[in-house]
Amino acid sequence: MDQIDPSMFPPGMDQDDIADAIANYYYSCTEVTATCPVEATTLGYYPNRGINIFMAIGYAVALVATLALGIRKKTWTYTGFICAGCALELAGYAARIPLTDNPWNKHAFETQIVAIVLSPTLLCISIYLTLKHVCLALNPALSRVRPHLYPFIFVPLDVSCLLVQAIGGALAASAALSNFAMVQHGNRCIIAGIVLQVVVLMFFGSSAADYFLRVKKWINSEGADPGAVALWRDKKFRTFIYVVSAAYSGILIRCIYRIAEMAGGWGNEIMQHEPSFIVLEGFMVLIPCLLLAFFPPGILFPQMAARMSAPGRVGLRRKGGEKSDAERQTPADGHESQQQAVSGDESAPSDGQVKEKPAATPAVVEPTSKGAA
Template sequence: MVSTDRCYAVSPECPVSATTLGYYPNLGANAFFLASFTLCAIVTVAIGVWKRTWAFGIVVGAGFFLETCGYIGRVLMHSNPWSDPGFKMDLVCIILAPTLICAGIYLTLKHVARTVGPNFSRIKPRLYTWIFIPFDVFCLCLQAIGGGVDAAASDTTPVNEKTLKAGNDIILAGIVLQVVNLVVFGLLSLDFFVAAKKNFHNASPELQNSSAARIWYSKRFRIFCLAVTGAYAGILIRCIYRIAEMAGGWGNATMRNEVLFYVLEGAMVLYPAFLLSIFSPGLFFPEMGDAAASVEAQNDNNNNNNEKQENSDEGGVVGLQEQ
């Protein structure tokens, strides 16, 4: 068997079938995804700056920009499937991008919970980003470690199959944990919205006339929540697909199925990108902006101060009683 270690272009000794993907990536399809993600990145960042939803605009816009870079890599591989820069851009950027998009989704629930009613949430709103984003990063680190182990195994002659399998298993563990992270977040989100719906339905006149109730019942807010839910579903499907993609190791049949890639990787990230761009929080949930966030933070501080004061008062009463 002829080694492909020195393959840099397609030739009789280095056929396209010997590459990891096993095909020439379709130019038209990848150019479409490239242009679409570029547009989404520009729109998301522009609205984020315009409406001062800075964190969402920068984080999610960066995710779309990474998707753009990933498809640039695939365009490069159309002319040369052995392109090492193209393969690395495709692999790294398309793996990293959905994590940033997820971070934007985690951020929206934090602000929704703060605005509509922190008491409806099982955990404090600020913890959504403190728990789920670092765990996503941990999952990515596992995948990176697995990739490093695979690279080290592939550099040996002959290839160390045992080490290669260990690397694949580490990558797969990172992907599975990423899916678990998304599922737990989804369950907490569902729990929050069920609690909020129940409380607003049976609310006192005072609560029904509050600013939180006006936001909850507004059509704009409902549309925004549906858009984020749709985006979440797409990213979740994409992550589940990645489990199947890596389950058989590098160059398996699922990884080499180009149509499946465009449907379950490309489209399952692109339609969430359209949803998050068109129904941006800057337009449909402006309470997520800087000014509103500062008010929410002040309210949080006031609530914490009130709790401390109540505890202090209770402590004083207890002390007097003891005296």
């Protein structure tokens, strides 16, 4: 629009008025014609039908697998956010299928934009939950932040990034018919939200890497807890960590690509290049969804599944602000085993001894040893 000849328009119209007039005209297009060419659409091309059907099927498979295994293992929160992310991606790529016939289909275009922008945030929430449960299972005291606080730190930050993007999208949509400059401001707001999301993801990655290095050093020490060592060396647990790391990396790459895609404004050269969109947006989210679906914590990391499915959420803070036994574990000595923290006092009376107690004996007994639950 910067290269449009002003002489083509009535006298007195400046460049901004011309840009608004052109945006208004193209916004009224409903199908591809000689005066509404496909090159003038935001995408600038006819999306490939086959690849978008393939992507939609892939997300549908991930959704069904996540739901089936999540219900079976009762990892409700973790499963719920992944399912929501997969469902949005499915809706987004299903909406791109009508665009293969008519790139001017506004409802389909808006649906795919909203769905595809929102979904990675929901997937990230599930990834953020894993750090909390890994810390609780290995050694909570090695974490620089109390494990239970991780979701309360990263989830609001991630949602805030999403809200910034939503505000930008609302500004762009409300001004699409009359104010091209406002559309550009909305675009800058969207970019700011994506940049913040990348910062949050990198902050999370650095926190997880820091904890990994601290645990690795502790595991190789003489005071390491045997239960933690066994979990650290368990092939299923390590597979789960690799899966979550790969999913995190894919979503981070996608967000970085989004910055470059939006930097040039709507309809820029990168946004109108379908192969890069399919690889860096589509597959960088589809692969994490499939990995998280088929390698769930219910199978590979049962300690996490047990905490998430237990009534009252085992491991949460007790009444009165008292720390749970898992959080009391000391990092250096490792004298208290984590199995003791979970199972309670090993000196508890046997079933036969309990039966011999009088009926008036209270049901709740104050713990007398440090390991009592």
